[in-house]
Amino acid sequence: MSSNRILAIALAFVASAGVISAQDRVVSEPVPGGQPDISALLIESPSSPRFWGSSEYLYWWTQRQTVPSPVLSTGPLGTTGTAILLGNNAPFDAQPHHGGRFTLGMALGSERRFGIEANYFFLSQQTDNKSDIASGAPGSTGTGNPYAFPSPGGGTPESFFTLAIPGAFSSVTTLSLSTRLQGIELNGLYNLRATANRRFDLLVGARYLDLQESLNLHTDSPTIPPTIQNDYTINDTFATRNQFVGGQLGARFEASRGLFFVNGTCKIAIGNVHQDIDVSGSFRQVTPAFDRTYLGGVYALPTNIGSHTRNTFAWMPEVNLNFGVNLTQHVRLYTGYNFLWINNVVRPGDQIDRTINPSQFFGGTLAGTPRPVVSFNDTSFWAQGITLGLDIRY
Known part of the structure; x- marks a missing residue:
């Protein structure tokens, strides 16, 4: 040299x-x-590549779901000695998601001041379950689904859909919640400042985020011999999907010293979120004389069954910070932290309306007030966790 x-x-x-x-x-x-x-x-210099790409392993947590409404108890709510067995905001275990993120980018122009970058990420589906088993043995505790009903005389007194009856019926009730998340970005980059070991870029682009979740309440309630067979299988399912589409602005920095580097990105997206709530329910009754399936379970009935949609405003910030090492001039290894938040989503546990008109049970015709209904109860949502990535640049 x-x-x-x-x-x-x-x-x-x-x-x-x-x-x-x-x-x-x-x-x-x-x-x-x-x-x-x-x-x-x-x-x-490596800080100003012509092409770059990265592959990351994601080990993230998402904000846990809850079910505000009590969905299984030992008697009508408000009755002395009644215990709530499922629901009532009892938290589910926050199990981590495994996922990946893949990025491709390219600098434009001889000075490489402008660039374009795209990435896709996903978190695999995570399902959490809680169950309750009632033996139905003589002297055991009975169980059922508590609800309120619109009384013709006014008010919403408490009632109870019986499942397990000591000496007659047993029951196994399972409450399942699942979550999966994915997203795509396309950004234009503008290099505001670059030196041999520092870099600062602005970004502007478009973003898509897709959050899909579901809640299923399933009960098997068979008869106990010698009671004549009259078995029930009940399903209530609430599925939600939030699809965000919007524009975003952000900034990114990187600094290096010797073999080591640190970089970070801060972004905020503003746009529309398309929200879909899909409610379904069924009630199967099996006796020696017939095997019938009725439309509607307990909390999912004809008045709220179906697909319900709306569009609303939402905004979503995201930050990440990485620390890494240059293995060669073109290959880098890094680990980091990522946090994402969106202000307006619908989650399935919040969509249960526990005020029920029981005239719809067993496929009955509605008589009186149409309940339950879908109300689009919204909330916020976050996802965060650690990343491990491999970056290649030329």
Whole structure:
């Protein structure tokens, strides 16, 4: 390597530390004959690649679901000695999701000041379950689904859909909640500042986020011999989907020292979220004489069964911070933390209306007030966790 090139590299390093220029900016000016242009050195540095791509493993948690309404108890709510067995905001275990994120980018122009970048991420479906078993043995505790009903005389007194009856019926009730998340981004990049070991970019682009969740309440309630067979199988399912589409702005920085580097990104997206609530229910009754399935379970009945949609405003910030090492000039390994939040989503546990008109049970015709209904009870949602990534750039 010539002494002139060594001197040029040294000058670039000093300039990046702020010694040569308070603005730390590379200026394209004529240089003395035979001396290389410092800006050319920066273009060839790893901080200003022409192409880049990364693959990341995600180990994230999502905000746990709850079911505000009591959905299984030992008697009508408000009755002395009644215990709530499922629901009533009892938290589910926050199990982590495994997932991945894949990014491709390209710099544009001879100075590589502009660029384009796309990424896709996903979190695999995570399902959490809680169950209750009632033996139905003589002297055991009975169970059922508590609800309120619109009384013709006014008010909503408490009632009870019986499942397990000691000496007659047993029951196994399972409450399941599932969550999966994915998203896509396409961003344009503008390099605001670049040196041999520092870089600051602005980004503007579009973003799509897809949050899909479901709640299923399933009960098997068979008869206990010698009682004549009269078995029940009940299903109530509430599924939600939130699809966010919007524009976003953000900033990204990177600093390096020797083999090591740190970078981070902060973004905020603003747009529309399309919300869908899909309610379904069934009630199967098996006796020696017939096997029938009716439309509607207990909390999912003809008045709220079906697909319900709306569009509403939402905003979504995201931040991430990474620390890594340059394995070679073109390959880097890093680990980091990521946090994402959206202000307006519908989640299945919040969509249960426990005020029920029981005239609809067993496929009956509605008589009186149409309940339950879908009300689009919204809330916020977050996802966060650690990442492990491999980055390749040329």
